[in-house]
Amino acid sequence: MKTLRVLYHLARADFFERARRYRFLLTLAAVIYLGVLVSNGTWFLYLMPGDLNPLSPRYRGEFNSAWIGTMTVLVTNTFLGLFGFYLVSDCIQRDIRTGVGQIIATTPVRRATYLVGKWISNFVVLSVLVLILAAAAVIMVLFQSEAALDLGALLMPFLAVALPNIALIAALAVVFETVPWLRGAVGNAGYFFLWLSVVIFSFLGGMALPFLKDPMGINLFRTSLVAGAEAAFPNETIGWMGLQSGIPRDTQFRVFNWPGLAWTPGIVGEQYLWAVVGLGLILLSALWFARFDPSREGLRRPRTKPGEAREGEPAEPQKKAPRIALPSLSPLVSKLAQVNPFLGVLFAELRMLLNGRRWWWWAIMIGLNIAILSNPLSTAKQYLLPLAWLWPLAIWSEMGNRERKNNTFQMVFSSARPVLRQLPAAWLAGVLATTLFGIAGAVVFLSNGDLPGLAGWVGAVIFIPTLALALGVFSSGSRVFEVVYLIWWYIGPLQKTPGMDFTSGAPQVYLLTAAGLLLLSAYWRGRQVRV
C-alpha cells in the first residue's frame, strides 16, 4: 500500500511537471496533426502482392471501425515508437539536472520503486497522446466510415496493442536514462537504430519470436489482414502490408471487408508480454542506477581543469596561496584575441567543441578517414563517408545549446557581441571541425576529379553544423538535432533519397538553407539574449 502511494505520487508529480510545460502543448498539437493526417488519408494502410511490383493491384479494407482503428494504431505505434521515446526520455536526467535527485536519494524510496514510478509517468504521458489519436479515429469513423461505429472493434487495437507498445517505449526510455553509457547522443542514436531495425524487420515479417510478436503489432495485424484479403480474393496472393504517406488520391484499391482481429486473451496476453519485458528491463537497469551518487560513474559533471576544485571534492593539494596584487593577474586578452577578437572567440569555440573526446573516439574518426582514402571511391561514397557524417553526432549536438546545458548563458550572453561575434564563431568552429572530420572525402574527390562529389562534400560540411547550431539555438537542447539529423542522415546520405541527400545532388539548395538557418539562429539568439 505504501509502495503504491509512493508510485502514485512519483508518477503524478512527474506527469504534472511535464504536462504543464509549453512544450507538451506543442506535442499535443503535433499529435492532433498526425491524427488529421491519418483521418484525411495522407497516411494510408494497404496490402500488396509479395512481389512488390508497383503495377500490382493494391488492397484496402472497407473503412469500418476495425480497419480505421488498426490503421491508426499502426501509425501511432510507428511514430510514437520513435518520437515518443525522445519525448519522455528526460525524467531521470531532469532530477539530476535540477538537483531534486539528491533530495530523493536521501529518502527511503527504493531504486526500483523510483524507476517504476518514472515508467508509469512516461506511460501516462504517452497514453494521453494515444488517447488523442483514438479520439481522432472515432471522428474518422463518424465522418468517413463505410460502416457504423463499432467502439469495441475500433478501440481494441488501442487497448491490446498500442498500450503495451507504449509501455515498452516508456520502459526503454527509463532504461536508456538509467544505464550511464546509454545516456546522451550515444543512447539517442542507439535507440534510433533499434527502432529502425524493429520497423524494418517487422514489415519484412522477420520479427516474430515463438511467444513474442513484434511490439508494434505489425505481424499480428498483417496475418489477419492478409487472410481477410485472400479470402475476399481467393485467386490472388497477397503478402505485403504497407503504411505510406502521399498515396495519390486516384489510386485504385480493391476493397474487402475486414471485421477486425478475433481478439482472444492469448493474443492480448502476448502483446502485454512486452509490458512485462519492459518492467523486467527496468528492474534489471536498477542495478546500474547510481541513485544520484555523484561519485559513481555516469553522474559526474564535465571534467574540471587540474587544480580547479569541484563541489564536493577536494582541491588539489596546493601551496599557500601567494598574496599577489591585482596588476599581476594574467592579461585579459590572449595574443590571438589581440590580433583579432573574433579569432580569439573562434579558437575558444573550436577548443570547446573538440575537447573532451576519448582517445578511441579519435582513433575511430581517424580510422574512418584512412578507410576513405584507401578504399575505392564508390565504397567511400556509399558507406564510409556517410559513416563519417554520423560519427561526430555528439559533437555537433552540443552546438548552440552548450550555454544552456552548462548554465553559462548569463555570462556568455552578457559578454561582448554574443550574436555578432560568439554565434558566428561557434558556427565557423563547427564548419572547421566538420571539415576536419571528413577531410579524407575532399582528398579523394579531388584526386579522382569528382567535382560533383566535392560539391556535395562542401554541402555537408556547411549544412550539418548549421543545422546543429540552428536546432541547438531554437530548442536550447541537443535532442531535437539528434533526432532530426538521424532521420535525415538515414533517408538522405545513407539511402541516397533524391532531394534529402545533402551530400550529393544540389548542394546549393542546402547552402541556401544553411544561410537561412544561420540568419534565423542569429535572430533567435538575439531574442534569447534580450529576454
Added chain:
Amino acid sequence: MDPSNSLVIETRNLSKAYKGVQALKDFNLKLTPGILGLLGPNGAGKSTLMRMLATITTPTEGTILWNGRDVVKDPEALRSVLGYLPQDFGVYPNLSAQEFLEYMAAIKGMSGEKARRRISDLLDLVNLRDAARRPLGGYSGGMRQRVGIAQALLNDPQLLIVDEPTVGLDPEERVRFRNLLSDLSGERIVILSTHIVSDVESTATDIAIIHKGHLKVRARPEQLLKQVEGTVWEWMATSQELPALKQRFLVSGTIRRMDGVEVRAVCEARPCPEAQPVTPNLEDVYLATVAQRQGGPL
C-alpha cells in the same frame, strides 16, 4: 526516557576518494542532539562528508553508525528519520510548493493525512502560505530556499543536514531560520555547513573545522574563542598601508573610517604599538585555524 537522548551518529575512520583524489581521510566524529556548525574552506570535504552522512554517497572506507546501526550497509535505517537540504538543489518549476511538498512527503513514506497537516504547518513556518499554490518556477531564490527548508523538515527528522541553508534568504528570513534551527536542536542532531560564520556563531552548540579532508578542530564555541583570546587586535591604518599589512598579518576585517581604515588582525604578538586587543569572534578563530594549517602568519 526522552528518545532524543539515544540519538547518536558516529563516523569511524571515514574516507572517500574520487579517482585517486582523497576527499576525506580517517574522519572520526560522534554527534548527539545539538547543532554542529561545520566550517572549512572550499574543497575541504564538507559536502562529501554531508553526502555520506545523508546516504547519497558511500564511503571508500570506514563506517557511519546511526544509533549503533551501520548505515553504509543499511541506509534505510537512517533515511526515514533524515532531513537533508543540499547546497545546490532544484525544484520542479511547474509544480506548486504544495504539490512539491506532497510529492516529497510521499517518497519520504509519510501517510496522506499526516503529510497534509505537516505541509500546512511547514508552509506557515517558512512563510509561504500565500504562495503555496503558485508554480515554483516563479519563485525567487529565497522562496525556493524556504521550500527546500520545508521539505527537509517534512518527516520531522531526527538528523537534519543543511548545507548553506541561509544562502539567498533576506536578513529577516535568515534570523527566522536561525531561530528555527535553535528551536529544533534540542531534540535532534543538526549539522549545519556554511561559509557564513555568523550563522554558526548564533546557532551552533559545537563547531568542527575541516581542512583538506581532515577534522582539524572540534570544540564548543566558547572553547574555540578562548584559544585565540589575546591574539586579535584592532588599530587604525592608512589606505596606503593596507596592502602591506595584508601581506604581513592575518587580517580578518577592515572598516573604512573617516580617519583611515580600522584593521582587525589575528596575531600572536601585538602587531604595532597602537594595536589594541579585542574580543575574538568565530571568524577570527576560523581564519586562524585555517591559516595555521596552511602555514600562515599565526
